[in-house]
Amino acid sequence: MAAKSTIYSEGGKVRRVVVVGGGLAGLMTVIKLCEAKVPVDLLSLVPVKRSHSVCAQGGINASVNTKGEGDSPQVHLEETAYGGDFLADQPPIKGMAEAAPGIVFMLDRMGVPFNRTPEGLLDFRRFGGTLFHRTAFAGATTGQQLLYALDEQVRRFETMDVTDEHGVAIPGEKLVRKFEFWDFLSAVLDDSGTCVGCVAQDMKTMQIKSFPADAVVLATGGNGIIFGRATLSVICTGTAAASVYQQGACYANGEFIQVHPTAIPGADKLRLISESARGEGGRVWVPKDKKDARHPREIPEKDRDYFLERMYPGYGNLVPRDIASRAIFKTCFHEGRGILNSKTGKNENEVYLDLTHKDESFLRSKLAGILEIYEKFAGTDPYKNPMKVFPAVHYSMGGLWVDYEKDARGSLKTGSPRNHSTNIAGLYAVGESDFAYHGANRLGANSLLSCIYGGMATGPSVATYRKNLEKSALDLPRSIFEKAEKREQEKYEGILKMNQDKSNTENPYRLHQELGDTMLRDCTIERDNKTLDKVLEKITELDERAKNIKCPDDSPRTNQGAQFTRHFQNMLVLARVVAQGARNRDESRGAHYKPAFEKRNDADWMRTTLAMHKGVGKVEYVRQLSYTIGGKSIERTDAVDVSLVAPRERKYEQAGAASAAATGKLPDNKTQDAQKA
Numbered sequence: 163m164a165a166k167s168t169i170y171s172e173g174g175k176v177r178r179v180v181v182v183g184g185g186l187a188g189l190m191t192v193i194k195l196c197e198a199k200v201p202v203d204l205l206s207l208v209p210v211k212r213s214h215s216v217c218a219q220g221g222i223n224a225s226v227n228t229k230g231e232g233d234s235p236q237v238h239l240e241e242t243a244y245g246g247d248f249l250a251d252q253p254p255i256k257g258m259a260e261a262a263p264g265i266v267f268m269l270d271r272m273g274v275p276f277n278r279t280p281e282g283l284l285d286f287r288r289f290g291g292t293l294f295h296r297t298a299f300a301g302a303t304t305g306q307q308l309l310y311a312l313d314e315q316v317r318r319f320e321t322m323d324v325t326d327e328h329g330v331a332i333p334g335e336k337l338v339r340k341f342e343f344w345d346f347l348s349a350v351l352d353d354s355g356t357c358v359g360c361v362a363q364d365m366k367t368m369q370i371k372s373f374p375a376d377a378v379v380l381a382t383g384g385n386g387i388i389f390g391r392a393t394l395s396v397i398c399t400g401t402a403a404a405s406v407y408q409q410g411a412c413y414a415n416g417e418f419i420q421v422h423p424t425a426i427p428g429a430d431k432l433r434l435i436s437e438s439a440r441g442e443g444g445r446v447w448v449p450k451d452k453k454d455a456r457h458p459r460e461i462p463e464k465d466r467d468y469f470l471e472r473m474y475p476g477y478g479n480l481v482p483r484d485i486a487s488r489a490i491f492k493t494c495f496h497e498g499r500g501i502l503n504s505k506t507g508k509n510e511n512e513v514y515l516d517l518t519h520k521d522e523s524f525l526r527s528k529l530a531g532i533l534e535i536y537e538k539f540a541g542t543d544p545y546k547n548p549m550k551v552f553p554a555v556h557y558s559m560g561g562l563w564v565d566y567e568k569d570a571r572g573s574l575k576t577g578s579p580r581n582h583s584t585n586i587a588g589l590y591a592v593g594e595s596d597f598a599y600h601g602a603n604r605l606g607a608n609s610l611l612s613c614i615y616g617g618m619a620t621g622p623s624v625a626t627y628r629k630n631l632e633k634s635a636l637d638l639p640r641s642i643f644e645k646a647e648k649r650e651q652e653k654y655e656g657i658l659k660m661n662q663d664k665s666n667t668e669n670p671y672r673l674h675q676e677l678g679d680t681m682l683r684d685c686t687i688e689r690d691n692k693t694l695d696k697v698l699e700k701i702t703e704l705d706e707r708a709k710n711i712k713c714p715d716d717s718p719r720t721n722q723g724a725q726f727t728r729h730f731q732n733m734l735v736l737a738r739v740v741a742q743g744a745r746n747r748d749e750s751r752g753a754h755y756k757p758a759f760e761k762r763n764d765a766d767w768m769r770t771t772l773a774m775h776k777g778v779g780k781v782e783y784v785r786q787l788s789y790t791i792g793g794k795s796i797e798r799t800d801a802v803d804v805s806l807v808a809p810r811e812r813k814y815e816q817a818g819a820a821s822a823a824a825t826g827k828l829p830d831n832k833t834q835d836a837q838k839a
């Protein structure tokens with residue numbers, strides 16, 4: 163039987179849900195919860211407005227078909243399933259594609275300054291894996307504009323009172339309480355394994371505290387920092403996901419890591435040059451003669467190899483990212499045709515990304531944000547000179563396994579408590595930290611969409627879950643929370659004390675560099691089983707050496723050394739999930755490419771990788787999952803739901819390969835020719 167009040171605990175306290183993460187996914191979840199009058203505690207490691215979503219550049223997909231090309235949500239679904247090499251369950255994609263136009267219109271109404279056409283309509287640009295203009299954008303700072311718009315909405319809820327069942331305001335209780343600079347440490351589980359809150363640490367005072375909650379939503383983003391250098395922010399270590407994985411949450415498709423084709427090579431970080439550069443007509447090339455030492459501006463058209471256009475005449479520079487990255491990798495690594503460094507005489511791992519044929523005022527109105535980044539970090543004017551780029555780790559298709567419930571149309575059943583639930587009841591995941599929507603390869607501009615759509619699905623899902631709870635977390639014995647706090651306090655003190663009296667200790671930053679170098683070199687674009695065995699050995703070695711870490715900081719406040727040590731320990735855990743998943747999967751699919759197993763193998767591998775933690779250094783890959791939610795026992799397997807778009811071979815060599823089946827025709831290719839002009 164459900165509890166008497168959804169607002170008050172039996173002890174008269176206001177019941178809350180915790181959302182961890184203030185990126186797009188977290189903020190959208192908060193908004194939906196507040197609309198359902200559910201009070202929220204919002205925790206974030208960084209100020210919400212500095213969440214990594216702020217870095218997103220190119221845009222957000224929605225098949226609005228403003229340009230009359232025949233695009234539709236059905237085509238969007240088709241192309242997302244196809245682009246993801248049929249590893250994504252299709253009902254969530256259907257829900258997302260159908261909701262997308264409404265999401266973009268909602269964001270427009272919230273005040274996002276989207277670019278517009280001269281007639282005043284929303285403008286849409288092309289992105290990878292489609293021939294349609296489907297990507298709404300705000301210059302090249304779309305993520306920032308979206309994040310600030312949602313942040314404004316959440317701030318409104320921060321000022322609004324919680325109301326009781328009769329609509330009467332409860333003094334002193336605001337709908338949203340925000341806790342910035344708090345690091346999520348672990349979930350609090352009750353005796354039946356249900357999540358009833360979390361423990362977090364205030365990164366200013368280092369206080370460790372539990373947050374009792376009717377449900378916890380993790381919207382904690384990606385894990386690219388496992389690879390050392392990536393296009394992601396340095397806080398994207400995946401620590402929260404790794405932590406609940408060690409508490410029994412399933413981690414799915416970890417081996418699918420997206421490597422973006424075009425980033426600025428850098429010693430500290432790899433800064434992205436968004437796909438929008440190619441969407442607006444940017445062309446990738448290398449000199450035909452690998453010893454050509456001329457300045458790129460002096461190399462005439464006939465002496466350039468636009469290899470993506472040559473290999474993929476239909477999609478050209480806008481093939482999906484996995485394909486473009488592999489082509490660049492092949493050109494540089496296997497053929498040695500990267501740009502010649504005239505000083506060293508060596509061909510570098512770099513190719514040209516060229517926008518110099520486009521009008522400067524056009525580029526300023528559409529791409530100023532990213533071109534400014536290039537100029538700042540590369541020191542060259544990209545309006546006048548081709549940029550030098552190379553692939554970089556960018557996105558994690560894998561993440562915490564989350565469930566969904568289908569409706570009769572094959573989409574998501576709105577408000578089902580199963581949507582976005584992990585296999586730990588009461589624990590939800592959304593955004594880049596979940597595994598849904600993108601299968602083996604994410605199409606560009608689909609992530610901002612999946613974050614916002616995911617939030618719109620998760621809010622109502624959590625509200626239903628909470629409504630059916632027999633009692634609030636606040637009515638459980640306080641000892642459950644004290645025990646969890648004590649466990650985390652001891653772990654933290656353990657980190658501070660580790661090896662303090664020893665010499666010959668290890669430095670966590672240096673170990674992280676070794677992990678990153680190994681993962682980046684051996685576990686990204688091309689994978690080989692013997693090498694992956696070595697990666698796993700290296701992770702085992704690092705596990706051992708991590709026991710010898712001496713915390714580089716003993717400060718009682720803002721102790722980032724201790725925090726990094728904790729994150730590093732968690733990165734090691736996820737690195738194993740990624741590497742072991744890659745080692746197991748003997749096929750090539752989307753971003754996972756093994757030259758020794760060149761083809762996709764649907765008979766054996768059209769299945770979700772489900773990883774379960776089985777103690778230090780041990781991952782068990784299971785075929786089935788079961789959990790109980792709302793008194794119902796749910797059984798799930800690793801089978802992928804491909805009931806809406808029949809799997810077929812991916813052939814981007816053919817124009818319209820992804821969409822032709824859905825539309826029966828291709829969009830007007832003249833638009834592409836015009837772009838090249």
Ligand SMILES: Cc1cc2nc3c(=O)[nH]c(=O)nc-3n(C[C@H](O)[C@H](O)[C@H](O)COP(=O)(O)OP(=O)(O)OC[C@H]3O[C@@H](n4cnc5c(N)ncnc54)[C@H](O)[C@@H]3O)c2cc1C
Pocket residue numbers: 182183184185186187188205206207208209210213214215216217218219220221222223304305344345346347381382383384393394395397398401402434436556557592593594595606607608609610611613
């Ligand atoms: C450079 C770049 C450009 C991109 N451009 C695009 C684009 O144009 N279009 C597109 O669709 N996608 C793009 N992406 C991908 C997209 O930006 C991300 O996938 C998306 O923003 C992730 O949002 P999120 O809400 O899941 O997580 P994030 O925005 O990463 O937010 C995570 C939140 O969790 C919090 N958090 C994390 N760990 C903890 C912890 N331990 N404790 C407490 N809080 C924690 C953080 O503080 C933060 O608030 C881009 C990615 C990069 C790297």
